[in-house]
Amino acid sequence: xxxxxxxxxxxxxxxxxxxxxxxxxxxxxxxxxxxxxxxxxxxxxxxxxxxxxxxxxxxxxxxxxxxxxxxxxxxxxxxxxxxxxxxxxxxxxxxxxxxxxxxxxxxxxxxxxxxxxxxxxxxxxxxxxxxxxxxxxxxxxxxxxxxxxxxxxxxxxxxxxxxxxxxxxxxxxxxxxxxxxxxxxxxxxxxxxxxxxxxxxxxxxxxxxxxxxxxxxxxxxxxxxxxxxxxxxxxxxxxxxxxxxxxxxxxxxxxxxxxxxxxxxxxxxxxxxxxxxxxxxxxxxxxxxxxxxxxxxxxxxxxxxxxxxxxxxxxxxxxxxxxxxxxxxxxxxxxxxxxxxxxxxxxxxxxxxxxxxxxxxxxxxxxxxxxxxxxxxxxxxxxxxxxxxxxxxxxxxxxxxxxxxxxxxxxxxxxxxxxxxxxxxxxxxxxxxxxxxxxxxxxxx
Amino acid sequence: xxxxxxxxxxxxxxxxxxxxxxxxxxxxxxxxxxxxxxxxxxxxxxxxxxxxxxxxxxxxxxxxxxxxxxxxxxxxxxxxxxxxxxxxxxxxxxxxxxxxxxxxxxxxxxxxxxxxxxxxxxxxxxxxxxxxxxxxxxxxxxxxxxxxxxxxxxxxxxxxxxxxxxxxxxxxxxxxxxxxxxxxxxxxxxxxxxxxxxxxxxxxxxxxxxxxxxxxxxxxxxxxxxxxxxxxxxxxxxxxxxxxxxxxxxxxxxxxxxxxxxxxxxxxxxxxxxxxxxxxxxxxxxxxxxxxxxxxxxxxxxxxxxxxxxxxxxxxxxxxxxxxxxxxxxxxxxxxxxxxxxxxxxxxxxxxxxxxxxxxxxxxxxxxxxxxxxxxxxxxxxxxxxxxxxxxxxxxxxxxxxxxxxxxxxxxxxxxxxxxxxxxxxxxxxxxxxxxxxxxxxxxxxxxxxxxxxxxxxxxxxxxxxxxxxxxxxxxxxxxxxxxxxxxxxxxxxxxxxxxxxxxxxxxxxxxxxxxxxxxxxxxxxxxxxxxxxxxxxx
Numbered sequence: 010x011x012x013x014x015x016x017x018x019x020x021x022x023x024x025x026x027x028x029x030x031x032x033x034x035x036x037x038x039x040x041x042x043x044x045x046x047x048x049x050x051x052x053x054x055x056x057x058x059x060x061x062x063x064x065x066x067x068x069x070x071x072x073x074x075x076x077x078x079x080x081x082x083x084x085x086x087x088x089x090x091x092x093x094x095x096x097x098x099x100x101x102x103x104x105x106x107x108x109x110x111x112x113x114x115x116x117x118x119x120x121x122x123x124x125x126x127x128x129x130x131x132x133x134x135x136x137x138x139x140x141x142x143x144x145x146x147x148x149x150x151x152x153x154x155x156x157x158x159x160x161x162x163x164x165x166x167x168x169x170x171x172x173x174x175x176x177x178x179x180x181x182x183x184x185x186x187x188x189x190x191x192x193x194x195x196x197x198x199x200x201x202x203x204x205x206x207x208x209x210x211x212x213x214x215x216x217x218x219x220x221x222x223x224x225x226x227x228x229x230x231x232x233x234x235x236x237x238x239x240x241x242x243x244x245x246x247x248x249x250x251x252x253x254x255x256x257x258x259x260x261x262x263x264x265x266x267x268x269x270x271x272x273x274x275x276x277x278x279x280x281x282x283x284x285x286x287x288x289x290x291x292x293x294x295x296x297x298x299x300x301x302x303x304x305x306x307x308x309x310x311x312x313x314x315x316x317x318x319x320x321x322x323x324x325x326x327x328x329x330x331x332x333x334x335x336x337x338x339x340x341x342x343x344x345x346x347x348x349x350x351x352x353x354x355x356x357x358x359x360x361x362x363x364x365x366x367x368x369x370x371x372x373x374x375x376x377x378x379x380x381x382x383x384x385x386x387x388x389x390x391x392x393x394x395x396x397x398x399x400x401x402x403x404x405x406x407x408x409x410x411x412x413x414x415x416x417x418x419x420x421x422x423x424x425x426x427x428x429x430x431x432x433x434x435x436x437x438x439x440x441x442x443x444x445x446x447x448x449x450x451x452x453x454x
Numbered sequence: 455x456x457x458x459x460x461x462x463x464x465x466x467x468x469x470x471x472x473x474x475x476x477x478x479x480x481x482x483x484x485x486x487x488x489x490x491x492x493x494x495x496x497x498x499x500x501x502x503x504x505x506x507x508x509x510x511x512x513x514x515x516x517x518x519x520x521x522x523x524x525x526x527x528x529x530x531x532x533x534x535x536x537x538x539x540x541x542x543x544x545x546x547x548x549x550x551x552x553x554x555x556x557x558x559x560x561x562x563x564x565x566x567x568x569x570x571x572x573x574x575x576x577x578x579x580x581x582x583x584x585x586x587x588x589x590x591x592x593x594x595x596x597x598x599x600x601x602x603x604x605x606x607x608x609x610x611x612x613x614x615x616x617x618x619x620x621x622x623x624x625x626x627x628x629x630x631x632x633x634x635x636x637x638x639x640x641x642x643x644x645x646x647x648x649x650x651x652x653x654x655x656x657x658x659x660x661x662x663x664x665x666x667x668x669x670x671x672x673x674x675x676x677x678x679x680x681x682x683x684x685x686x687x688x689x690x691x692x693x694x695x696x697x698x699x700x701x702x703x704x705x706x707x708x709x710x711x712x713x714x715x716x717x718x719x720x721x722x723x724x725x726x727x728x729x730x731x732x733x734x735x736x737x738x739x740x741x742x743x744x745x746x747x748x749x750x751x752x753x754x755x756x757x758x759x760x761x762x763x764x765x766x767x768x769x770x771x772x773x774x775x776x777x778x779x780x781x782x783x784x785x786x787x788x789x790x791x792x793x794x795x796x797x798x799x800x801x802x803x804x805x806x807x808x809x810x811x812x813x814x815x816x817x818x819x820x821x822x823x824x825x826x827x828x829x830x831x832x833x834x835x836x837x838x839x840x841x842x843x844x845x846x847x848x849x850x851x852x853x854x855x856x857x858x859x860x861x862x863x864x865x866x867x868x869x870x871x872x873x874x875x876x877x878x879x880x881x882x883x884x885x886x887x888x889x890x891x892x893x894x895x896x897x898x899x900x901x902x903x904x905x906x907x908x909x910x911x912x913x914x915x916x917x918x919x920x921x922x923x924x925x926x927x928x929x930x931x932x933x934x935x936x937x938x939x940x941x942x943x944x945x946x947x948x949x950x951x952x953x954x955x956x957x958x959x960x961x962x963x964x965x966x967x968x969x970x971x972x973x974x975x976x977x978x979x980x981x982x983x984x985x986x987x988x989x990x991x992x993x
Contacts, residue, residue, distance in 0.1 A: 113844035120844075134525035134948055135838065136532065159540055169521045172541075177523045177532070180541035188517075209615045214547070216608045217629045223604065228634050231642055236493040239537045240634070246543030279737075282729060319726055319818055327728045331818050337852070389844040 054367050058402050058431040059301050060148040061377035062310040063357050064125075064164075064171065065350040066117075066318045067333050068383035071393045073344055075105045079413035090344065093352040094397070099409045100358065100372055102398040102452055104423050106414035109391040110442035116389040117316035120382035121171055124394060127421040127439020131176055139173035141440060144378070144424055146174050149308040151433040157197070157253055157305045161297060163189050164312030165289035165353075166320055172310050178242050182312050186273035186292040193300045194269050201303055202263025211254055218251045266366050267303035270295050283321045286313070290353045294360035302364045302371055313353055316382045322346045333386030343386065354379045358399045375400035376427050394420045402430035404454055412451045421445040426452050487952025488652065488986040491641045494533035494946040497522050499711050503671035504636075505553060507704075508591040509627075510563060513556050516549035526942050526949070527833065528715045530666075534947035538637070550631035558624035572619040581606050581619070585626050593635035594662040594672050596682065605629045639666065639946065643987040652989035657681040660692075660985050667944040667979060668699040670708035689980070696979045700972055706756055709971070713751040716939045717833060719744040722810045728819045732893040734780050739893075742791075743809035746772050749791050750805065755971035762936065762969045763927035766804040766834075769796045780809060780895050801889060801919045802896065806830075806926075812887060812894035821892045823864060823884025830883050834926065836935035839880070843872065859900040861885055882909035886922035930961075937961040937974060944978045956983035 073089040085103075087094060094101055109123035114130055115137060122130040122139050131140035142150075145160055153159035162172045162182040170182025183189045199205040222244060229240045273292040277285045290313060297309045314320060319328030325342050326332075332342050357377065364371035377399035384393040401408050406426075425438035426448035437446040496504065502515050520542030523532035538546070557564050569587045570580040585605045589597040597605075605626050612625035630636060639662055643653035655663060661681035665673040673681070680686045680695055699705065714720060725740030749772035754762055770793050771781060778785035778794070781802060786792035796802050805811055815829040816822045831837040850860075850867045857863045861881075868877045888905045891897050898905065907918040911929070916922040926932055937960050942949055949957065960977055967973035978984055 115841040116844040118841075133535070134531065135527050135832070136524040138523065162541065174539045175537065177535045178537035178539040178542070179521055179523075180539045181518055181521055181545070183518075213608060213612050213615065213625055214551075214628070216611055217625065217632060218547075220604045220608055220629055221632050221634070224601075224634050228638075228640065232493055232640070233490065235535075239493070239495075239535075243538040243543065243634070246538055246540040249540050250543050250547060282737075326730070328726065328818050331728070335819070391844075 054369070054403065056366050056374045056403065057304070057307055058152065058405075059307045059309075059371075059375045060145065060152065060427070060431045061297075061308075061357070061361075061375055061399075062125075062143075062145045062312075063354050063377055063379040063399075064310070064312045065353070065381050066314040066316040067329050067346075068381045068386040068390075069347045069395050070340060070344055071384050071390075074347075074384075074395060075393070075413075076103060076411045079105075079411040081407065082409050085411035090347050090351060091397070093348060093355045094358070097355060097358045097362070097372075097399065100362065100399060100401075102407055102410040102412060104396040104398065104412050104414070104449070104452070105393065106417060107394050107396065107420040107423060108417045109394060110419045110421065110439075110444075111391070112442065113389060113391050117382055120389065120391050121316050123391060123443055124380050124382055124396075124420060125171055126173065127424055127443035127445070129441050129443065133176075138176045138179075139171070140176060141173075142175055143171060143173045143310075144428065145172055145308055145310045146180070147435075147438075148428055148431055148433050152307045152431055154252075155256075156307055157256060158193070158300070159249055159253070159306070160308035160310065161189070161193070161300060161306050162310045162312065163293050163297070164310075164314070165286045165293060166284055166314045166318060167312035168315045170310060170312040171315075172312075174242060182310065186277070186289060186296060187275045189293065189296055190270070190273050193296065193305050194272075197257060198269075198303075198305070199257070199261055200269070201261040201267050204260045205257060208257070211257055215251055215254050218247050218254070222247050222251070261304065264302065264304055266364050266371065268299060269303075270299045283323060286320070286322070287349070287353060287356075291356050291360075294357045297357075298360040298364050298371060301361070301375070302366070311357055313350060322349055330386070340387075350381075351379075354397065354399075361400070372400045374403050376402040376406060376431050378424070378427055392417065396420065396423055398423075398427065398452070401454065402427075405430035406452055407454050410452070412449065414449075418449065419443065419445050422447060422449045423452065425449075486956045486982050486986070487950070488983055488988050489945070489947060489950040489953060490988040491643050491653070492534045492639075492945075492947035493641065494530070494639045495536040495538065496637055496639065497529050497533050499670055500530075500533075500666055501637075503669070503707065504592065505631075507671045507674075508588065509553065509557060509567070513553055516545065516552065519545050519549060527718070528939065528942050529720075530712075530715060530946050531942045531948055533639075546632055546637065550628045553631060554624045554627035557627060558620045561620060564620060564623055568623070575613045575617055575619045575622065576610070577619060578606070578610065581609055581613075581622050581626065584623055585609065585630070588627070589630050589635075590678065591672060591675075592630050593633070594639070594665070594678070595635070595658045597635075601635070605633075639663070641987070646986060649986065649989065653987035654687075655985050655987060657684050657686040660686055663944075663946070663984065664696065664699065664979055666946065667984075668696070668708055668975065669702065669704035670711040671704060692985075693980060696976055699979075700976060705972075705975075706752060709752060709755050710748050712940065712943045713748055714744070715943065717747060717805075717810065718814070719747060719810065722747070722814045725809070725813055726818055727813065727893050731819045732891075732895075734776070734893055734895065736776065739776055739809065739813070742774055742776050743813060745774075745791055746777055746808055747805060747810040750808075751971075753793075759970055759972050760968075762971050763932075764804070766806060766923045766927040766932070768804050769798070769800075770794070771796055771802075771807070777809060780893060781807075782896065800896070803920060804923055806887065806919060806923060807890070807894075809894040812890045813892065816892040819892065821860060821888060821890065823860065823881045823888060824877060825884070826887050827880030827882070827884035830926070831880065833939075834935055835929070835931045836938050837931075840876070842876065853901055858903040859888075859905060861888055861900070861906055862903075883911060883922075885909045886916060886919050889918065933965055933969070934958070934961040936971075937964050940971070940974060941978055941983075944975075944984060953983050956981060 076085050076088045078085045111123040111129040113119045118137050119130040125143040126139050126141050128140040131138050149160040162170045162180050164182050167182035167184050172180040225240050225244045229237050277289045300306050317330050319330045329346050336342050361372035362370045379397035381395050384390045421439040421443045422445045428435050522529040523536040525532035568584050570583045572580040585602045608629050609622040609626040613622035641659045644656045646652045646654035658681040661673040661677045685691045722744045723740040727735035729735050772791040772793050774791050775785045783794050786794055815826040828839045831839050851863050857866050864881050868874050888907050911925050914925050916925050963977045964974045
């Protein structure tokens with residue numbers, strides 16, 4: 010089937026039983042263009058491109074983060090805080106010197122919205138939300154269409170995570186590895202290359218979703234503009250779920266790299282008051298690597314820890330956030346925690362690099378964006394943002410690169426480049442001070 | 455967003471803290487100008503209670519649903535802007551299937567929900583009756599014939615594919631539980647005969663709003679019946695129903711839910727302290743502190759039905775062993791929370807003497823007059839407090855021979871330009887609590903120095919927590935804030951400027967009725983603003 014000829018409008022029309030498209034197009038329509046180029050394109054070696062997000066909270070220490078020299082290959086060396094990535098130096102690009110262009114309207118919160126959505130944090134009624142979709146969802150809108158899961162959000166200490174589809178529309182992250190395993194490899198999973206077991210409930214579930222869609226459409230005509238937008242978002246989610254259920258009845262093509270990983274433990278309780286971040290993260294990283302290898306999803310977000318988290322890391326005398334503000338001097342403990350976070354990012358890259366795909370590895374077909382919501386936690390700085398890109402998105406991105414932005418370019422430029430590299434043909438990224446229409450050419454291969 | 459611009463502008467232009475959030479309109483409206491219709495998405499608590507009330511309270515509820523959204527610091531108000539993400543759709547589907555399967559797996563339970571005895575897998579009449587009956591309760595309104603048919607169509611397919619009436623009922627439930635009629639509290643309104651050009655909630659919508667306000671759950675059969683015949687619009691019938699609802703045990707559930715939202719108890723549960731600094735800390739202290747606060751609210755609002763200002767001033771504490779150790783009082787019970795009287799000489803009293811305030815509005819290793827002052831302003835006075843400037847080093851100076859106590863160090867910090875405007879509005883309130891450390895234990899010295907707890911609240915002086923509590927409890931702003939928090943919870947949407955007179959009037963009634971929460975709930979449930987909708991020309 011040539012999916013490119015099936016435009017979103019056609020799909021909608023079909024779902025609405027041929028009626029005129031009175032509901033307008035769902036809000037998500039604006040993420041990417043509708044010309045057909047938005048559809049995910051496989052890389053030159055035939056493997057799809059994947060996008061990953063790896064996020065940790067509370068930033069880093071710029072003095073020990075930024076590599077001294079910049080350039081490609083032997084021109085640069087890893088810094089103290091990036092040292093855990095030694096094994097992957099030839100598979101990453103480090104971007105330094107960029108800044109978020111959005112106002113720092115709330116400690117941590119503004120930075121999280123800025124780095125993940127390119128937009129200012131939306132303040133509403135004394136509370137806050139993202140003003141637009143986060144990058145994982147922008148990308149998933151394009152490259153998440155053909156898989157069983159549009160995207161997967163998880164993390165060892167993720168809380169609800171920061172995956173947004175727009176204001177007040179939050180994809181909650183999974184903090185329990187076993188639950189993620191069940192979701193991906195439990196009921197409903199068919200080994201690529203095998204025929205799915207006949208499941209009579211799939212048709213019934215779709216039939217239910219049809220009825221829900223019709224109800225949403227009916228209700229939409231009776232509410233004001235703001236609520237209509239909310240229903241559009243809901244409708245879009247139902248539509249996507251219907252499409253994914255329909256795919257479960259097709260036999261997925263064989264994938265050599267696919268295997269079902271070992272089931273994780275049911276729980277990873279704290280040990281002496283300290284969360285088992287490393288162990289949990291390791292399990293999550295392997296799980297998601299196979300979720301990608303089995304083409305269950307092409308987009309993931311690993312929210313290792315959240316902004317303002319006060320977790321007791323291994324070896325630390327008190328909580329992370331507390332230390333960023335109150336550890337005096339050169340902040341050795343904060344440094345050690347940042348290094349642990351980067352070790353866990355390295356574990357994510359390891360897990361992807363261990364899966365062979367064609368002549369290369371899964372990591373080669375990924376762009377994994379490693380970031381935090383601030384640079385120096387102590388001052389909540391949005392200058393000198395930490396950004397690491399793992400993988401080359403099937404050869405679209407340069408690796409073994411330290412790109413130093415001397416003029417303090419907008420961080421959104423790097424995000425726009427990332428979106429484009431994995432197949433999201435955006436004209437611009439972000440809004441207001443975070444809006445850019447040019448990427449960072451230096452990152453492109 | 456206009457609203458955001460207004461707020462940012464206020465922060466930048468005034469550079470001040472503690473201003474009332476709603477900008478005073480040029481002309482204060484003399485009359486209520488009601489808010490437009492809203493479409494709240496069930497909060498997590500409302501979802502759970504609706505499932506329990508209608509389908510049974512022994513069902514295993516979903517582990518995860520899309521998180522609630524806060525607006526005006528209330529999750530119920532945020533429900534009016536909360537959307538459903540793609541993951542949220544999946545979670546609703548999973549939850550619906552799990553709940554329905556649980557019921558289908560217990561034939562005796564399913565039979566209780568059936569208004570008829572099915573004659574076989576394909577008994578279309580009984581199926582239709584089931585859908586209409588359970589649908590009416592789950593959607594809080596009668597389903598149209600078309601809606602019943604749509605749900606029944608899927609259920610009939612299930613009966614055909616899976617061969618039993620129970621499976622048909624199961625899939626009817628799967629459909630009902632994912633429908634917008636269940637997930638949203640839709641309010642379309644109708645022409646208001648009493649106010650030309652305006653709208654009001656329909657009787658059915660009014661029943662729903664009453665039930666989610668007073669019970670945090672769906673209307674029962676009696677309330678739906680009063681809605682179905684339209685009699686609920688009759689003020690006398692509405693008053694009788696409200697009285698009945700106020701007397702129902704489900705009121706307690708809603709009062710607890712409201713207090714939890716108001717006082718951020720979902721955050722208190724996550725309380726985290728450095729155990730090396732605070733040996734009384736354990737992972738379950740937050741849950742214990744949350745329960746203490748809820749017990750005090752219930753006790754004053756429901757058990758005693760008395761002056762709610764005692765929430766701030768009472769010497770009764772509800773403690774378990776953990777809290778008793780922190781408060782240095784004997785624990786009356788080995789199991790759970792029991793009331794104890796705090797000694798007359800002790801400074802500790804009321805909510806402001808509880809771990810859920812003192813420990814929550816503090817740092818993991820120390821107290822924080824700033825966080826405590828900000829909390830009092832935001833949640834007890836309903837003042838607007840901007841976030842701290844993010845790009846400054848907010849660390850306060852280390853102790854020095856000249857500035858040993860936290861108060862002395864903060865006072866030095868207050869003189870830093872850019873910090874002063876906010877700290878001056880927040881810290882003087884927070885100094886009242888400085889004789890309580892970061893977990894809420896009493897102390898007389900900070901870093902070896904005596905602690906100065908004097909200060910003033912918007913010009914009214916106090917000496918310590920004891921006198922601060924008197925000042926706060928007597929403040930008209932506190933009274934109005936409690937009223938606003940309960941009103942927002944009741945209407946489940948942001949309060950509009952045209953409702954100012956309504957909330958002012960309710961606050962005055964709250965005082966006139968002896969500050970009784972139950973009486974205030976009655977006033978709100980019977981108020982115009984609760985049942986009316988916007989007039990032509992907008993709010």
